[in-house]
Amino acid sequence: MESEVRYGQRLVPQIIDESATHDPTRPVGMSAESADISKGFIKVTIGDVAKAIDFMAYWFEDNVGREKDFETWAVVFGGIKCSKKILLPSVRNSSANNVFLLEETFCKTVLCTESQERVAKELQKHIDVEVLVIPSWDEMLCSQPRSYAYTKSWDEARDDQIIVLHTSGSTGNPRPIPYTHAFLSFFDAIRTLPIVNGKKLHNVSTLELGHTDYFYMAFPLFHLFGLSFSMRSLLYDGVIVLGPSQTAQDTKIATDIMANVPCKAIALPPSLLEDMVKEFRADFEKNTSELLHVLYGGGPLAESTGNYLSRRVRDMCMIYGQTEIAMPPLLVPDPEDWQYFHFHPTHSGIELEPIHDEEDHYELVLNRKSPKEWWQPVFENFPHLEQWRTKDLFKKHPTKPGLWLFKGRKDDTIVLSNTEKFNPVSMETVIQGNSAVKGALVVGTGKFQCGLVIEPQVHEDNDELISQTWPTVEEANSQVPGHGQIDRELVTVSKAEKPFQRTGKGTVMRYFTTQSYAGEMDELCSAFDKQVCKDLPILQAPKSPTAVRQLLREILMRQLQDYNVADDADFFELGLDSLKIIQISRILQNALGSTPGPGRMTSRLLYEHPSISKLSSAIYKVLSNRDASLNGYARDAKRVAEMESLVDRYTSNVPPIPQKKVLHRTKAPLNVILTGSTGSLGSQILDQLLKDPMIGTIYCLDRSADANERFIERRLAQDKRINNPFSRIRWLQVDTSEPNFSLPDAKFNALLQDVDIIILNAWKVDFNHSLSSFSRQIQSVHKFANFSIISPRNPHLFFISSTSAVGNYFSVHPSQTKIPEAVTDNVAVAAPMGYGESKLVSERILDKIAEFAPKHTNFNILRVGQIAGLAQEQGTWNENEWFPSLLKTSRMLGKLPETLGMFDDVDWIPVDIAARVVTDVVHSSFEVLEEKGAGEGVRVYNLVNPSHVQFGSLVPAIKKRLGAGVEAVSFDTWVEALEELDRESEDVSQRYPALKILDFFQGLRRNGDMKSLEYVTNRSVGVSQTMRVMGPVTVEMTEKWMRGWGM
Secondary structure, three states: OHHHOOOOOOOHHHHHHHHHHHOOOOEEEEEEOOOOHHHOEEEEEHHHHHHHHHHHHHHHHHHOOOOOOOEEEOOOOHHHHOOOEEEOOOOOOOHHHHHHHHHHOOOOEEEEOHHHHHHHHHHHHOOOOEEEEOOOHHHHHHOOOOOOOOOOOHHHHOOOEEEEEEOOOOOOOOOEEEEEHHHHOHHHHHHHOOOEOOEOEEOOOOOOOOOOOEEEEOOOOOOHHHHHHHHHHHHOOOEEEEOOOOOOOOHHHHHHHHHHOOEEEEEEOHHHHHHHHHHOHHHHHHHOOOOOEEEEEOOOOOHHHHHHHHHHOOEEEEEOOEOOOEOOOEEOOOHHHOOEEEEOOOOOOEEEEEOOOOOOOEEEEEEOOOOOOOOOOHHHHOOOOOEEEEEEEEEEOOOOOOEEEEEEEHHHOEEOOOOOEEOOHHHHHHHHOOOOEEEEEEEOOOOOOOEEEEEEOOOOOHHHHHHHHHHHHHHHHOOOOHHHOOOHHHEEEOOOOOOOOEOOOOOEOHHHHHHHOHHHHHHHHHHHHHHOOOOOOOOOOOOOHHHHHHHHHHHHHHHHOOOOOOOOOOOOOOOOOHHHHHHHHHHHHHHHOOOOOHHHOOHHHHHHOOOHHHHHHHHHHHHOOOOOOOOOOOOOHHHHHHHHHHHHHOOOOOOOOOOOOOOOOOOOOEEEEEEOOOOHHHHHHHHHHHHOOOEEEEEEEEOOOOHHHHHHHHHHHOOOOOOOHHHOEEEEEOOOOOHHHHOOHHHHHHHHHHOOEEEEOOOOOOOOOOHHHHHHHHHHHHHHHHHHHHOOOOOEEEEEEEHHHHOOHHHHOOOOOOEOOOOOOOHHHOOOOHHHHHHHHHHHHHHHHHHHOHHHOEEEEEEEOOEEOOOOOOOOOOOOOHHHHHHHHHHHHOEEEOOOHHHOEEOOEEHHHHHHHHHHHHHHHHHHHHHHOOOOEEEEEEEOOOOOEEHHHOHHHHHHHHOOOOEEEOHHHHHHHHHOOOOOOHHHHHHOHHHHHHHHHHOOOOOOOOOOOOEOOHHHHHHOHHHHOOOOOOHHHHHHHHHHOOO
């Protein structure tokens, strides 16, 4: 009886043999003879399939051998019977992709049909493989093979790897993913899942097909969807219908198939469905009178197409899956909710985790259930993982709980040059709904603004196509944030000779297609850059404060499309993003024309004066030469007042010291909170903590949901091995500026009871932002200080500050010779930029809180100087930082500064060595506690290299690597050359990256007798053996870093 069948514990070859014995004539499939559908179909029964498998099993023995686990490549199940692992590569793969897969799977034999022999033998030019031509289907069926017994039990075979699929390779080489019997059993067992609230199950088992009902499937068999639906025909009722094997399936073939076969279900890529509805609607309506189920997958479907189909059929569903995870259990949505997924609430392990930097977006995460469940096949492939992050993004239904709209991949995210992020998938889906459009690709990574490439259905008049498409683009623009919107001047049409590159399931391969159109988009952006100020207002004489204010009003009203902007309204509260800021700064430069000082109308000016009244006042000062240097306000009373106000705000409510028994731990294991563990220094600190026998559990608190994934990827990239590091790390997604760090009370209280060490390393690194933009980071310091006080363990707090916190020290204290290891009372010593000011404000907050409770605080401030690249051989240095930017720009300018102004003393510390210094200081703090038995308030450490050299000693080696055409010049001459460039031009900024932080380099100029920054390091050297033996930055280190930057 069927109730006795052990679904999910059956082996596919045995299922086929048993079915063929019981009912050999049962139809399971049919395939079109050719692209001319009128020539008919090849019809296949389960008996035919069983015979072909037996034939191929004996063929394998004769031609390849029966050695257990010998790996080979083929497209038939016969190999499984004689213990072969079968790799199914995409026919769309490049030769390089296939060679990579063959090498990764140690494949030695390539099987092909006669028609593919030439292509297969091309591989032999690149890799040592044997190529064998398999017999034709007719030859297999005309044979009379003996039954080839497959006698393994479920327990013996469940973990045998039998089939290897691969990922699409849309961003690089495809990755092979092996499937075991246990993995494939998912498709057999899924029929046993419980129905929830009357909702039907949405999976391969639940299509309501009878013995001879037809089901048309257009996904390739080497793809997850193709494999799963082809297996469906072996495991369930229904006859699968396939297109011709040697021809790519297009809309005409699909339409002809449905005209000749009365299908009750279809599963097609979105592009094929859209084209059928757009181009062959009358045929589609005539041919689908019996159609009940429409399934689509591989990407989103245009809303207009989906709405039409959902009104015509009973079930309209999107298929969801990944090669690594199969197809998680789903429920069928209501017709009006066809765009949404309804994940099975009890049998999936799915959680939707919010993405902090993507508003209203959630990442789908699979959490492993214990014990391991069959409906989570991903953990068959990855048994060492407790969680699988899909990188797929979803958005909640606005009113219906449990429904989720697919919004794209995290990999799809475009990062503009102003750091704004935008996921373009929903916009592309809307545009592809236009009947003239075959494909739409939004591009923009590394640019100031997004652009659009349209792939037309028919290549004719490009201007007419853009005009016809533009209303749809405007509709798409209305649904996305400002920085993601497309300007008409940034729309281009693909070339007929350069079609979009697509995966086997028809999805556009974003990375490769974007690369192929990089030149066209560069030209478009350059032309747009010249047009951005066209037809915009010019400042009229007389140049009075009123005229400046009126000019700003007009510019702002146009940019915001709001004619009621108040003069005191904050730009950013009005919705101005960084893209608009850049555009406005360009417009201002144009509007001022030849007026003195237009070069000062930079983005930074808008950040520092974010309202019409503030900005007009600042601009008028420049125009009237009343403020020659807007950035040189070291002693500006307003700046000091803002910093002191923040210190007062966060120290006026220090929590009362609890009457408690202090549970100081001074011996191992000590438990740690670490923030900023994914950054350059933070990741190295985490490495040191993992190596330290004194350290127990490490709680990594991070705003992002994928911090643990980035940690794994980095370790694999660096080929690092630490015995089971995951057992000591706990990843917690938090917002440390919120109460309880946004954690549930139970988790927060557990931290209070368990943590001995807090290392605060997370900080926004942006030298353009003002102090107010760092409020979230400052709040975090305040909350961790309070956490330390109220915790029964009084955890030691280590704040990673910066030498920029005291970067203006000698302007305030000109008689001093070195910067002390102490907190200063005068906040004017901070470097005049938000980053340094925020660090000093935080230092002052810690110092004032410690004054209230010196015996209950162990606060340590580590002022870190310039962190260089890794000292170890395989390490490099983030090429986006100021020094790599300086060298890249110097090569383009043909000029290299022979000094670095205020930074001429190279007291840099390689990042891996700096991490060791941090852990030295941590150890020292507990040694002091053990000796004194109480807290010490605040201790400050200046972490700069005590063995420093002059930059000039490195210049000859640097100059040699940059090339013969580069000359050494004074620092002032180098900055002047930089100032002559067009700072607001995207193309120029890309080629001269130092231009993006021109203000920073201008601030390094020496004025008169200004001294280089020198620091007292007695305390740091005293507690850190690493600092005592630290050597200077060498020519060899510098050359190694330059090699890493491609110099």
